[in-house]
Amino acid sequence: MSAVISPYNLDPGIGERGGPAQPLISARGLLKHFPVKSSGFFGPKKVVRAVDGVDFDILKGETLGVVGESGCGKSTTARLLMNLIVRDKGDLLFDGETVGETLPLAQYRRQVQMVFQDSYASLNPRLTIEESIAFAPQVHGVPAAKAISRAHDLLFRVGLEPGRFAGRYPHELSGGQRQRVNIARALALEPRLIILDEAVSALDKSVEAQVLNLLLDLKRDFGLTYLFISHDLNVVKFMCDRVMVMYLGKVAEIGTRAAIFGEARHPYSAALLASMPKMDPSERTIEPPLSGDPPNPIDPPSGCRFHTRCQFVEDICSRAIPPLASLSAEQSAACLMAVPGSGHSRAPGLAGTST
Amino acid sequence: MTDTMIDIDDLSVTFHRGRKPVKAVNGVSLKVRAGEVVALLGESGSGKSVTMRSLLRMHPKGTTIEGSMSVGGRDVTGLTTRELGNLRGAVVSMVFQEPRLALDPVYTLGRQIEETIMRHERVSKAQAAARALALFEKVRIPSPQRRLQNYPHEMSGGMLQRAMIAMALACNPKVLLADEPTTALDATVQIQILLLIRELQKEYGLSVIFVTHDIGVAAEVADRIAVMYAGRIVEEGTASDIIRNPRHPYTKGLLGARVELADGRDRLITIPGAPPDLADMPPGCAFAPRCADVMAPCRAVVPPLVGAAGPSERNGQVACLLYQ
């Protein structure tokens, strides 16, 4: 990393520490269960297993995509990373340091920012655009005049002319413009990681493309790392270096873009890819890759959570929980078919035993 | 041309809220043949949904509708509220983006379907119940007998959309209007619903207007695609013509901005700018301020939607001066 000139000269202690090989964030055993109101007073206490033991790394300078359907826990994972909700279990390591122990929460927060899906709800309607962007630096002690002038620079960087937009209110802007403001606000604290939670999903296609280009430019210019959450696999394929597929609070598969889009090893990843509409009217989808809706995360299926919808299901799948097994340097999948000697008929044999 | 089922001619819809009147639909003409699926493709504010809703006059009070519309040879422009009620469900029915908002939360799904049937036809309750069961089987809801007794909040999004489709088909309509019916659904569920609509459309011989913002979805279901921009249809043609060989610069831009094409490139090709304000439209072609091929006359004349000149065996239409 080159020398960094901070326009604020805040906390010189924050910044690059562990070297390029050290993942920027490591999540270990992240777990969050939400209690749900039971129907009767004496009924058993139920929980939504929103995130149920998740491990992953985000490498420095990469874009990690997170895909999955509703209820898979991708938004909860984002909020756990932001410490907006408190995790039940698990550890977060930021650049090699444990968040909340060796790295104080306040310092961690400055380095991780988020852009939300709803561009209107994520801006205070009573503040002008420049006030919204300048809020966070002022919290960290930057004088108001300096924070405002920096907000103008950031507006310019995200493609909004400061003279026209800085003094306006959120309801006077279009959805695409508001999302640019939200990106500028996330940049105001000079974070190293930005979490984009469906940040372009609510935008029209032609505007979405403009914002995606902007995100790529900013990543290059500011040396950022992205966690990119989306339900649109095409966008993820364009934006991301590595992809994590989640299903009902667990990681189903994680790997490089080429590995996941080229040869997905988890049947769920494969089905998700096959579910994307084909762009060719002469080669339409004939048979839906999956039947039924995703199950409710309150009572997830036993064993492998995908076994109720999987076409390769065998008895063992409802009993054994598949570990996230490494298939190569680029790819890991949580499927019994990928675990040697798991008992699934399609699993590879153990080394040294005959099949 | 064979029997036209829906004929919309020079439709304009103007809303009078706010300070200035807003012309959401501006001279749209569209024909849909019997058994044909037409996708209305456009971004938010393009008027695609407003055009479709005009057929059942589902607009707030004080909205001006001009032009003429007919369904199955019958003029629907001047229908009374009562006649419109008889038309809805029996001849034209509709599927919405949010079935949870379109269904009544206090009645079971079975009862809502039975009442729809009994409103339009003279049948006994037992017959209506038997038909509701057959419909649930038709849309492939598992354990249909039990599901009929469910309330809307007890079903998942995909199942509820299937129930909504079952209800739309209850009285054997000729026309199905689908307003972004898969947008709120997950990817693996979306493709199931698209295939179901396609299958039922063939079986019932339905004419379908399918409103969507997603080109991929349109490619999966539609025979023809009409692309809308700022209240006007800018291009119309068979699905494969539109996707393989778009002509209007806006359609080209939309297809070119697709992320699927950018594999290996580090930037997307984008259409600059944003759609115009419908209360303050430019005088000529609405796309001219964003168009790369803009010429001087584009800013003065609104190009009509006509069959393109030049060597072409295709029967699509385009509203662009480049082709006239």
Add this chain to the structure above:
Amino acid sequence: MAVITADMVAPTPVILKSPGFWSGVIRRLCRDPVALCALGVVVLLVLIAIFAPYIAPYDPSKGSVIRRLKPIGTPGYILGTDELGRDMLSRLIYGARLSLTMGVIPVPIAFVIGSAIGIIAGYAGGIVNTLIMRTIDVFYAFPSVLLAVALSGALGSGLTNALVSLTVVFIPQIARVAESVTTQVRKLDYVDAARASGAPARTIIRVHILGNVLSPIFVFATSLISVSMILASGLSFLGLGVRPPDAEWGLMLNTLRTAIYNNPLVAALPGLMIFVTSVCFNLFSDGLRTAMDVKS
């Protein structure tokens, strides 16, 4: 991480300021004739109360046995006289002082205390919210008239005690409204974004919560002024507020009660004043509610 180089920085811009929220509210309010008329009447009443000694033709407490209960239109006594022969017009003018004080003063005090309680409960959520709100609910369970009478009765009659009991009556109502709007605003993404930037709770409440919850609470509070006027008059009527011979509309209504068969029109005058004032406060509060609805 950012490296801002010279060519990235925009030239010093001239910032176009959009009109703020309050100027929009005032602009919309100016287009609402009903609210403006109501406001006009209220301002007029306040002016009358302030300048009472200069306007009133007679001393409001000076009576005469021979001039008792003159009807409306008596020469020299346009609105007649009361049961002790005091000039009604003068008494109504002076009465505006005490009646407006008792009607208006409790509301801003309750607004400050109730908002604080409600916003804290709403922002904290969880067990703190449950504790505060269940306590508030205990007060809320009593009808407001009963609560006001019971508190005044326990504290004893007099102006200060009446003000205290009215304030206590309104605090739970305002706290409830404050709690529910705060709970809604707290869930919005911009509050999450502020939390994610590491801002402490009091900064978030000051910058992001207050601006968005105070106006709905304020509108609710203005609608309470009319209730407060009526309750205050009720307390005086029951002898729990101001004491004779002070002029106050509720108290006047009580003392004139005996004359209702002899001179009903004169007896009804204080009631008419209470009615007009509270209707005006209510109409103004309605107009304010419409004017503050931004998304229209």
